[in-house]
Amino acid sequence: MKRNENEEKRLRFERLLVECGDRIYSFAFGLTGNDADASDLVAEAWARALKSIDRFDERHALHSYLFKIVQNLYIDRRRRLETRKTVPLENLGGDREDDRPGEQRAWTKEPSLDFELDLEETRAAVREALTKVPEPYREALSLCDMMELDYKQISQLVGVPVGTVRSRIFRGRELFRKAMRAYAEGG
Incomplete structure (x- = not known):
């Protein structure tokens, strides 16, 4: 019974991740300013969230939980970069915002x-x-x-x-x- 409950919780959790994915990506993109770093942050946040599924309280909003994970990951990365004083090569490129996954054009x-x-x-x-x-x-x-x-x-x-x-x-x-x-x- 316990295993079945955990599997159901994991499936609900994964559905919630998909539902709020665009908002989380937009937040990460707003912090990083480029697609590659935003995608990395989101992927790492999802992995961390899935690892800690047992600690997640479903009474709280998942998007807030994920925003906090993305924010903390971003802060950690900035600290590491500041100590190295280097600029990743992907930050030198001009990634286009409209290349984001899941984004659809609003015109016909x-x-x-x-x-x-x-x-x-x-x-x-x-x-x-x-x-x-x-x-x-x-x-x-x-x-x-x-x-x-x-x-x-x-x-x-x-x-x-x-x-x-x-x-x-x-x-x-x-x-x-x-x-x-x-x-x-x-x-």
């Missing part, structure tokens, strides 16, 4: 080349502007604006008071707007 007709170029330029500008926003603010912005988590969820996930979350989001948006203005003005 093929867009014009001009539209594609404008869209790619806008995405590049947003990615560039986000890199100018310091980590705590960028993380809060990603969780709020991309993942659509509320302040309380972000507070619990990041481990800071709600007031700190609010100020990080406010300050992050200011810094993002400033970076976008600088980009638009050519600098």
Whole structure:
């Protein structure tokens, strides 16, 4: 009986992983800024989550649990990279955001080349502007604006008071707007 319950729990857990996969990937992409690193983070987070399935309490939201794992993995990787002071080769490339798995185009007709170029330029500008926003603010912005988590969820996930979350989001948006203005003005 115990084995059957564990197998059922594992199957439910795997279904939940698939359901929130796109949101987790988007969060990882927002942190890393490239497809390869985001995919690596998600894969490692899923592996860790599956290893710890026995400790997972199904009364809690799985996406929050996975966000926390991705966040911790990202922080650990940044620390390791900072101690080495090197840049991985894949970070030098220009991975396209629209190469993400599972993403579907929202239009039915093929867009014009001009539209594609404008869209790619806008995405590049947003990615560039986000890199100018310091980590705590960028993380809060990603969780709020991309993942659509509320302040309380972000507070619990990041481990800071709600007031700190609010100020990080406010300050992050200011810094993002400033970076976008600088980009638009050519600098």
